[in-house]
Amino acid sequence: MEKARKIPVLEVFGPTIQGEGMVIGQKTMFVRTAGCDYQCSWCDSAFTWDGSAKDEIKQMTAEEIWNELKEIGDNRFNHVTISGGNPALLSSIGSLINLLHEKGIEVAVETQGSIWKNWFLDIDQLTLSPKPPSSGMETNFEKLDEIFHRLKQNSNFGKEVSLKVVVFDEEDFQYARDVHTRYPEVSFFLQVGNSDIEHEASTKDLLEKLEWLVNKVVESPEMNHARVLPQLHTLIWGNKRGV
Amino acid sequence: MEKARKIPVLEVFGPTIQGEGMVIGQKTMFVRTAGCDYQCSWCDSAFTWDGSAKDEIKQMTAEEIWNELKEIGDNRFNHVTISGGNPALLSSIGSLINLLHEKGIEVAVETQGSIWKNWFLDIDQLTLSPKPPSSGMETNFEKLDEIFHRLKQNSNFGKEVSLKVVVFDEEDFQYARDVHTRYPEVSFFLQVGNSDIEHEASTKDLLEKLEWLVNKVVESPEMNHARVLPQLHTLIWGNKRGV
Ligand code: SF4
Ligand code: SF4
Numbered sequence: 001m002e003k004a005r006k007i008p009v010l011e012v013f014g015p016t017i018q019g020e021g022m023v024i025g026q027k028t029m030f031v032r033t034a035g036c037d038y039q040c041s042w043c044d045s046a047f048t049w050d051g052s053a054k055d056e057i058k059q060m061t062a063e064e065i066w067n068e069l070k071e072i073g074d075n076r077f078n079h080v081t082i083s084g085g086n087p088a089l090l091s092s093i094g095s096l097i098n099l100l101h102e103k104g105i106e107v108a109v110e111t112q113g114s115i116w117k118n119w120f121l122d123i124d125q126l127t128l129s130p131k132p133p134s135s136g137m138e139t140n141f142e143k144l145d146e147i148f149h150r151l152k153q154n155s156n157f158g159k160e161v162s163l164k165v166v167v168f169d170e171e172d173f174q175y176a177r178d179v180h181t182r183y184p185e186v187s188f189f190l191q192v193g194n195s196d197i198e199h200e201a202s203t204k205d206l207l208e209k210l211e212w213l214v215n216k217v218v219e220s221p222e223m224n225h226a227r228v229l230p231q232l233h234t235l236i237w238g239n240k241r242g243v
Numbered sequence: 244m245e246k247a248r249k250i251p252v253l254e255v256f257g258p259t260i261q262g263e264g265m266v267i268g269q270k271t272m273f274v275r276t277a278g279c280d281y282q283c284s285w286c287d288s289a290f291t292w293d294g295s296a297k298d299e300i301k302q303m304t305a306e307e308i309w310n311e312l313k314e315i316g317d318n319r320f321n322h323v324t325i326s327g328g329n330p331a332l333l334s335s336i337g338s339l340i341n342l343l344h345e346k347g348i349e350v351a352v353e354t355q356g357s358i359w360k361n362w363f364l365d366i367d368q369l370t371l372s373p374k375p376p377s378s379g380m381e382t383n384f385e386k387l388d389e390i391f392h393r394l395k396q397n398s399n400f401g402k403e404v405s406l407k408v409v410v411f412d413e414e415d416f417q418y419a420r421d422v423h424t425r426y427p428e429v430s431f432f433l434q435v436g437n438s439d440i441e442h443e444a445s446t447k448d449l450l451e452k453l454e455w456l457v458n459k460v461v462e463s464p465e466m467n468h469a470r471v472l473p474q475l476h477t478l479i480w481g482n483k484r485g486v
Contacts, residue, residue, distance in 0.1 A: 015461045017471050024267065025432070025470035027460055078467040189268070203446055211479050217270055218258045224321040227268035228260050232473070236454050 005092035006059040008034040010048055010085070012068045015077045019233030021127050021189055022162040023108060028079040029069050033093070036085040037114055040135035042168070044194065048085035062096040066103065081108045086115065094119035110164070112137075113144045120147070121154050127189075129164040130179060132172035134193070141182070148183055161186060167213055168193035177222050190217060190228045203235060248335035249302040251277040253291055253328070255311045258320045262476030264370050264432055265405040266351055271322040272312050276336070279328040280357055283378035285411070287437065291328035305339040309346065324351045329358065337362035353407075355380075356387045363390070364397050370432075372407040373422060375415035377436070384425070391426055404429060410456055411436035420465050433460060433471045446478060 014029035034057045036049040047053035060068070069080065080100055087093050088111040097119050100107050108125040120126055130144060131137040151161055163186050165176040172193070180188045192209045210230045217223040257272035277300045279292040290296035303311070312323065323343055330336050331354040340362050343350050351368040363369055373387060374380040394404055406429050408419040415436070423431045435452045453473045460466040 015467075017457050017460070023470070025472040027467055027469055027471070075464045076461065076467065203450065207446065207479055210475070214260050214479065217260070218319065221318045224258075224270055224319065226270055227266070228270070229268040230475070230478075232453070235473075235478070236450055236457065 005095060006061060007065065007090055007092045007096060008057050009060045009065060010034045010053060010057055012065065012072065015073050017232065018081055018108070019236075020191055020229060020231045021110070021164050022187060023079075023125050024229055024232060026079055026108075027077065028081045028108065029073050029077045031065060031069070031080060031082050031096070033082065033084045033087045033090060035089050037089060038086065038112060038131060038135070038137050040131055040137055042135065042193065045083075045085060062092075062099040065096055066099055078104060079106045079108065081110070083110050086111055088115040088117050088120075091117060093117070094122070097122050113147055114140060115143070116147050116150060120151065124160055126151075126161045127164050128161070129166070132165055132167060132175040134168040134172050148186070162189055163187070164189040164191055166191045166193045173213075173216050177220065180226060181222060184225070188226050190223075190226055192228075192230050194231060194234050206230060206235060248338060249304060250308065250333055250335045250339060251300050252303045252308060253277045253296060253300055255308065255315065258316050260475065261324055261351070262474045262479075263434055263472060264353070264407050265430060266322075266368050267472055267475060269322055269351075270320065271324045271351065272316045272320045274308060274312070274323060274325050274339070276325065276327045276330045276333060278332050280332060281329065281355060281374060281378070281380050283374055283380055285378065285436065288326070288328060305335075305342040308339055309342055321347060322349045322351065324353070326353050329354055331358040331360050331363075334360060336360070337365070340365050356390055357383060358386070359390050359393060363394065367403055369394075369404045370407050371404070372409070375408055375410060375418040377411040377415050391429070405432055406430070407432040407434055409434045409436045416456075416459050420463065423469060424465060427468070431469050433466075433469055435471075435473050437474060437477050449473060449478060
């Protein structure tokens with residue numbers, strides 16, 4: 001038997017709803033892993049990589065994570081979202097996915113698409129979220145091409161994989177359009193950026209940004225297949241952790 | 244050739260985004276048909292059946308509707324949502340769906356599930372939205388059973404069909420749970436009720452209701468597969484018509 005490999009975990013919480021993307025509204029538990037290969041300027045989970053929460057990181061086996069999920073979620077969940085940081089840094093996530101599937105639990109993952117892992121093929125809902133210019137990061141499109149190339153060998157491709165791009169400004173929108181045009185067969189989601197990471201986000205401000213983004217999409221013939229969504233959790237709870 | 248049958252149309256508008264349900268956020272055009280077999284107490288489209296907009300009803304062929312869609316949407320759409328009222332009152336919708344598909348347009352429909360039409364089988368995204376007790380209406384579950392029975396003969400079933408129940412109160416939530424339990428294999432969406440149909444809905448009030456509904460779902464083991472969503476258009480624009 002393979003030695004139980006550990007996963008660096010920062011938070012296990014829920015049940016709550018998935019506030020964004022392809023399964024928006026879905027009841028789910030969250031497992032947040034530590035570590036990211038990016039440092040986005042507006043990262044809303046910077047505590048996963050900037051050292052500020054390093055004392056909270058627990059090295060856990062898949063079995064230990066499952067026990068904690070059951071302890072807090074009991075019988076009130078059958079969907080788990082693994083988020084980061086970037087979970088794709090961790091080969092050991094594969095063991096967690098297998099265990100969750102054995103227990104009859106669906107698994108969603110979000111990653112920016114800078115790294116491939118073989119366990120991507122086992123994910124029920126995989127979101128690839130390359131980062132727009134406002135993040136300060138640069139997308140490695142060769143890597144992203146390679147990821148989609150590998151996913152295409154999977155029969156589920158197109159149903160359970162989506163692209164999501166966060167948009168803060170005009171330049172981000174152009175980037176989103178380029179990404180959508182590059183991978184036209186992939187379900188495409190645009191998400192309103194939320195830059196107010198320190199303070200409670202203003203609902204009015206978020207809804208105005210949403211309206212702006214809707215109008216951009218409405219005007220753009222290249223965006224006929226796109227879906228525009230806010231972050232529901234931010235609308236309901238602001239930027240609190242753990243909900 | 245079959246004689247061109249007319250469709251009673253109240254509004255053609257867009258592009259905008261679908262504010263609710265299984266394709267929430269999707270860029271779409273709307274065609275709103277006149278007439279409903281229900282009279283829900285909180286109907287947000289009562290003008291489709293209460294006579295108040297009867298002078299605005301235009302009897303249109305599929306071709307005329309297509310021309311109007313192109314005139315206002317030009318090349319900025321490839322998705323059309325047919326809503327009502329209850330479009331399932333109209334056999335003639337079949338001709339519109341065929342024409343839209345010929346033009347490469349996807350078609351979504353929402354109906355309460357009181358009437359079957361053969362064209363249901365051609366819809367890309369079909370939402371059945373039976374009405375909870377607060378509506379004052381009574382669900383004919385035999386009819387709904389029959390509809391799902393017929394849909395199951397379609398290979399797309401389960402991917403492109405969903406149930407959506409609007410929830411205003413505790414009793415509606417019980418009803419939603421019963422519906423979900425009766426059709427466990429169907430994608431299930433819960434939607435926050437919006438009773439403030441006369442005045443601009445208060446965002447704060449809508450988000451508080453959303454939080455209440457999320458908490459109900461979180462607590463309920465029977466709702467592990469459910470998705471909870473607000474109406475995005477109401478959050479952005481209140482209850483204005485034609486956006
Ligand atoms: S990729 Fe995600 S977790 Fe990493 S820095 Fe960017 S926003 Fe933060
Ligand atoms: S079924 Fe829909 S359109 Fe008909 S009365 Fe009820 S809410 Fe209004």
